[in-house]
Amino acid sequence: MSGKRVLGILGMVVIAALGLAGGALAQPIVGVPHDWQMNFPPAYTPVMEKVESLNDLLLVIISLICVFVLGLLLYAMWRFHAARNPVATTTTHNTVIEIAWTVVPILILVVIAIPSFRLLYYSDKAVDAAFTIKVTGNQWYWTYNYPDHGDFTVESRILPEADRVKQKPQMPRLLAVDEEMVVPAGTTVRIIGTAVGNAMHGWTVPGFGIKKTVIPGRLNEGWINVKEEGFYFGQCSQICGDNHSFMPIAVRVVSKDVFDKWVEQKKKAAGLAPATDVASVTAPANR
Ligand SMILES: [Cu+2]
Numbered sequence: 001m002s003g004k005r006v007l008g009i010l011g012m013v014v015i016a017a018l019g020l021a022g023g024a025l026a027q028p029i030v031g032v033p034h035d036w037q038m039n040f041p042p043a044y045t046p047v048m049e050k051v052e053s054l055n056d057l058l059l060v061i062i063s064l065i066c067v068f069v070l071g072l073l074l075y076a077m078w079r080f081h082a083a084r085n086p087v088a089t090t091t092t093h094n095t096v097i098e099i100a101w102t103v104v105p106i107l108i109l110v111v112i113a114i115p116s117f118r119l120l121y122y123s124d125k126a127v128d129a130a131f132t133i134k135v136t137g138n139q140w141y142w143t144y145n146y147p148d149h150g151d152f153t154v155e156s157r158i159l160p161e162a163d164r165v166k167q168k169p170q171m172p173r174l175l176a177v178d179e180e181m182v183v184p185a186g187t188t189v190r191i192i193g194t195a196v197g198n199a200m201h202g203w204t205v206p207g208f209g210i211k212k213t214v215i216p217g218r219l220n221e222g223w224i225n226v227k228e229e230g231f232y233f234g235q236c237s238q239i240c241g242d243n244h245s246f247m248p249i250a251v252r253v254v255s256k257d258v259f260d261k262w263v264e265q266k267k268k269a270a271g272l273a274p275a276t277d278v279a280s281v282t283a284p285a286n287r
Pocket residue numbers: 137140200201202236237238239240241244247
């Protein structure tokens with residue numbers, strides 16, 4: 001091991017220790033891609049669990065179809081080889097087989113369509129959401145509004161690499177933001193999404209099973225319910241322009257208490273807190 005490398009590791013240990021001591025990372029980093037990851041990320045929401053089980057069902061169906069078609073192909077090559085059939089058959093059709101190869105694929109498609117539509121409707125609308133977050137895709141950053149908490153706004157921009165190293169070294173490169181969207185764990189949150197400017201964006205967090213295309217002038221809906229606290233990451237998934245690759249999505253999932261405190265803090269900062277809560281009672285400017 002070279003001296004440089006030892007120094008690098010030592011540096012990382014010190015930074016990690018400082019981070020822990022300062023409580024900079026109260027939540028663990030959970031939803032992040034890993035090297036050599038080959039499959040889906042783990043499912044962090046009920047929707048993603050269902051996405052994965054539909055995928056597993058489809059995998060079984062397509063594997064069986066592939067094996068069956070390969071078997072037919074090999075059988076036909078062997079059974080109808082010229083050497084075995086010196087005189088060609090004059091068969092033109094077989095009604096039973098023709099009906100079978102029409103009806104069987106229809107049945108397979110119906111078997112696929114039923115769970116597929118169920119999942120589509122399940123992920124479409126939140127039943128009994130605790131509150132709503134409005135996600136807006138800007139050129140090129142995200143804003144999160146909390147209309148049920150006084151409609152304060154969180155602007156979420158990518159941290160330039162130099163700042164990330166200084167401020168949030170534990171965060172993954174190109175995914176770290178200055179301010180994350182914050183949600184409480186184990187709570188159903190309705191996500192409505194739109195965009196401003198002249199571009200569509202995609203609010204996508206793979207482990208949440210959500211991929212909402214957000215469009216100027218329209219509202220699209222989805223929902224999340226994340227079981228465990230932690231940081232989760234995603235990226236804009238519509239090619240939206242110049243800085244498409246630099247508008248990551250970072251979600252911090254916290255306990256309900258921490259969420260309530262965070263909301264109070266945000267409301268105060270936005271001049272939305274009730275006057276009795278504010279030490280110096282001044283009229284909020286231009287609200
Ligand atoms: Cu975008």
